[in-house]
Amino acid sequence: GAGVSQSPSNKVTEKGKDVELRCDPISGHTALYWYRQSLGQGLEFLIYFQGNSAPDKSGLPSDRFSAERTGGSVSTLTIQRTQQEDSAVYLCASSAGTGKDEQYFGPGTRLTVT
């Protein structure tokens, strides 16, 4: 079956513009996660969804960042008024559930803010 897919794979945007990043999880996976990976750095947790609910939004860096998930499937991460420090690879992952289940990662979206 298909893995986690993300679109676009690359996005170049001007400072101040809004961007939307999309994630399609593995079918049937109830949990979905967003992370940010800066060059040479580890993974920074942003938010996770259980179904359509986001129990933990603690990792969102500022109120410019928001995410939603609809139908227990596709998720969109939106960054408003992008800044240069938002440049990073944004990774999405899904898992069958939370807690004990491993995560399956998408290929990421490389965001460059000029």
Added chain:
Amino acid sequence: AQSVAQPEDQVNVAEGNPLTVKCTYSVSGNPYLFWYVQYPNRGLQFLLKYITGDNLVKGSYGFEAEFNKSQTSFHLKKPSALVSDSALYFCAVRDSTNAGKSTFGDGTTLTVKP
């Protein structure tokens, strides 16, 4: 709060020699521990996990990891390294009391030389 530490940014080993990549963690409840690998230009892949039970867990590509509760460690090991094992390795932890959020270490770059 939960945290993970990977004390070595870089590990270098010769092909055929055993390898160890270190990971220590801190959680309030019981730990759920994971290792992931990121090959160049490829997404993160799950290697193995410890949830409960036997302290020695075996995973993909001949890797194994040993859970040590007293030392709060979960080191990744392989008896005989291959050049193709060269990659970036991440340790991750979830706290059983907050099972949705995963915290990743900063990663360890493993280089296996022929």
